[in-house]
Amino acid sequence: MDYNPQEYEPKWQRYWQDSQVYRAEDASSQPKCYVLDMFPYPSGAGLHVGHPLGYIATDIFSRFKKLKGYNVLHPMGFDSFGLPAEQYAIETGQHPALTTAENIDTFKAQLAKIGFNYDWNREIRTSNPDYYRWTQWIFIQIFESYFDKKEQKAKPISQLIALFEKEGNANANAACNEDTPLFTAHEWQHFSEKEQSDRLMHYRLAYLADAYVNWCPALGMVLANDEVKDGLSERGGHPVERKLMKQWMMRITAYADRLLENLEDLQWSDALKEMQRNWIGKSYGCEIDFELQGGVKLTAFTTRIDTIYGVTYLALAPELEIISELTTAEQQQAVAQYVAYAKNRSERERQAEVKTVSGVFTGSYALNPFSGAKVPIWVADYVLSGYGTGVVMGVPASDERDFRFATHFNLPIVQVLDKTQVDENGNVVEAYSEKEGKMVNSAFLDGLEVKEAIQKAIEHAESQGVGKGKVNFRLRDAAFSRQRYWGEPMPIYYQEGIPKPLKEEELPLLLPTIDEYRPTADGQPPLARAKDWKYKGKYEYETTTMPGWAGSSWYFLRYQDPDNRREFAARSHTDYWNQVDLYVGGTEHAVGHLLYSRFWTQFLYDRGHIAFKEPFKRLVNQGMIQGKSSLIYRLKEENKYISADLVKNYTKEEKENLQQLHVWIELVENDTLNIAKYKKWRSEAAQAEFVFSKDGNFYCDSQVEKMSKRLHNVVNPDDIVRQYSADTLRLYEMFLGPLEFSKPWDTSGIEGVSKFLRKVWRLFYDRDTLLLTEEAPTEAELKVLHKTIKKIEDDIERLSFNTAVSGLMICVNELQDLKCHKRAILEPFLVLLSPLAPHLCEELWQNALGKKDSIVLAKFPTFEARYLVENQIEYPISINGKVRDKITLAADISAAEAEKIVLQSESVQKWLEGKSPKKFIFVPKRIINLVV
DSSP: OOOOOHHHHHHHHHHHHTTTTTOOOOSOOOOOOOOOOOOOOOOOTTOTTHHHHHHHHHHHHHHHHHTOEEEEEEEBBBBOOOOHHHHHOOOOOOOEEEEEHHHHHHHHHHHHTTTOOOOGGGOBBBTTTOOOOOOOOHHHHHHHHEEETTTTTEHHHHHHHHHHHOOOOOOOBBOOOOOOOOHHHHHHSSOHHHHHHHHHHOSSSSSEEEEEEEETTTEEEOOOGEEETTTTEEOOBBBBBBEEEEEEEOGGGGGGHHHHGGGGGSBHHHHHHHHHHHHHHOEEEEEEEEEGGGGGGGEEEESOOGGGGOOOOEEEEEEETHHHHHHOOOGGGHHHHHHHHHTTTTTHHHHHHHHHOOEEEEEEEEEEETTTOEEEEOOOOTTTSSSSTTTEEEEETTTTHHHHHHHTTTTOOOOOOOOBBOOOOSOOOOEEETTTEEEEEEGGGGTTTHHHHHHHHHHHHHTSEEEEEEOOOSSSOEEBSHHHHHBBSSSEEEETTTEEEEEEEEEEOOOOOSSOOOOOOOOOGGGGGGGOOTTTEEEEEOOOOOHHOOOOOOOOHTSSTTOOOOSSSSSHHHHHHOOBEEEEEEEGGGTTTHHHHHHHHHHHHTTOOOSOOSSSSEEEEEOOOEEEEEEEETTTTTSSSEHHHHHHHHHHHHHHHEEEEOOOGGGTTTEEOHHHHHHHOOGGGTTTTOOTTTSOOOOOEEEEOOGGGGOOOOOOOHHHHHTTTTHHHHHHHHHHHHSSSOOEOEEEEEEHHHHHHHHHHHHHHEEEEOOOOOOOOOOOHHHHHHHHHHHHHHHHTTTOOOHHHHHHHHHHHHHHTTTBBHHHHHHHHHHTTTTTTTHHHHHHHIIIIIOOSSSGSSSOEEEOOGGGGOSSEEEEEEEETTTEEEEEEEETTHHHHHHHHHTHHHHEEEEEEETOOOOEETTTEEEEEOOO
């Protein structure tokens, strides 16, 4: 029987699906294991070999856990709302639902060819109304809730309303906006419905507010930070401006402390936890007032109030409205130009560019509240309006970015030490106060450690009425509105300007049919185009849609009960499946998706809908499979190409006249370009001149980088499956290196993996002859098997798949050396291999071993330590320092017994030449040495 994976792999893929071997039960006496891949977006580009890396890992782990007796839930679905489908719809006029469905079909077909063990009965799509009905329902629950700061949990907004009716909001210990006004019970009771609604917006967990957004007039929509680069939209390169707009927001900041605290109990990498901590950015500090003439104050937030004597400037975020009031007549033009530039850059860019310096002087000064010194006021785009107060006190001597700013603009730098502030003679530094006209002694911080100095400085600021201690967070409330069509409609309508939620029985609110997917001429979202789309025929619906992260924040719960039409998931199901036991996905979701999902999970826990506080118990970020790009050189402004080996000898000036171009990797073999194929691929090169190497070839350079169609370095997994097999692809991706590491795709090693699978086949078959025997295994064969059982079990539990593949290869080589074809060894070996190479193992399991049930339903073999206990040891025998012989002795032999047996050996006697050894040195389990 020939090894023919292209024939049997599709057969077993159909068999697994038809027999429903992957179906998970929602109640079982077996322990449960919930394994999940991060929600994929079904791109029209299809998969490349980098995409399946994490999917293969979870597939192996899921199969392994099923063999270990677990009830395994391993589902798959699609994050099917989003901007790419909408942009394609704008370009082609096709409805996004049609192109999305086509993309999903392509995605599923590619996944099927690799043999993944998904329970497709639980497939979900965020764009399906049966799904987004419950996304809308969760939004309404969040809208109808507030956060009780004392109990640190979400509660119904009705409880807060009852408090307002009784005593107003003076004692309301609830998360709210900074500018929330105080009111009495009497005032509340006499507010109009609209006024009450407006006051409640200050407290709701989902609320309407004016917020700065990245507005792209050409696209007519708000863009996320990662969709803006250099002030332009990533799609189309259109200008983007920071604009204050009415937006739906999520009060994630209320959960900041809990999001931090709960990290400690999660099985996540330290690096990932640190990314979340930094994003949340909890800091302890002081809000300090810098007074200007006319009683105006600028309030800065600082974590190092003890360095206040080193302040030499204030920096303001360009969004602050007070800037126009502070700017002197001489500086108006410069400030206006800078503010227009700076505030339209995305916050992500402004945070990322740590080495660039830009700013402008307003012409005004403030007074240092401790020393009274005059401090110039600047505008700088490295200051963000949403963090702290949007005002930074610049201390160049203590902060690297402040130092660069001060150096660039020639501002003074006053040295401030962590402990005592002293001059060159060791005297305590005194700061001169222009306000008081005298020296102000700063010695009250003398000799204190940093933490003590900070606390004492805060106390001093509070006692003088110029500041107060405060906890701050970098995390900001999340914008929830999108000016797009292809997203979940907000379940909100407006009655006389008051936003009101739909009733549960009115859900889902379906996306209406519209004639065009672009925003309207006056900048309204695409949904404003919908005709006769009103609540009860008269009230306007909210026309923005939810962001992409809405549906992906809770999808893991819907997998647990995907067909439930009465609730998002029955409590019996969520109690059973509980948290995701293993979650695998890319680091690009390390903060956004994971924070939002944790926030929604904690909210649902607070309101009693689920029994656990965190969604993902164990989380692993797989590395990236990088592409090997091929590059060629063309002379700028000439149709002339130069072989890469010749370019190496070019001068710097000559190299500057070259343009580097990416080449489709299918046109390159061993770094040599196929010129004829290249000319067909790039018509502009048909008449080009090619300068060849001395050996007559035209060489390309290569470099490892992200696999992308734009870089022409994409490898289609379908091609690998077609040429080798799905099992070869699976094993090779795991064999490339540790799961968490990025590694380049290089097919030079794939032949070795393919040969390994053929070796496995030859343990069972020699052409048409079945080699399987029923003989009892030897001690040596059992040692090989049980050593491998222990290794594979340990490696897969640790997700160390590359070492598992290596261990299986060693096992096969050893079984070949032993000429082992015994059922008692090969049957458990197939079970060990089956999570990694399921097609080959199923074929041999059923056709060679004659099994009737799938190998998926087998039991993982039990490791027996007794087979790894060494009963005999092979000792090298050294005579006068040189190894002359080897002898096998019992592992527990005594020195006297060993000496007797060694001296009886004919080979040893030959080297002794009739002499008696002066010394017999016996090192147990290592060596025997005779000194003659």
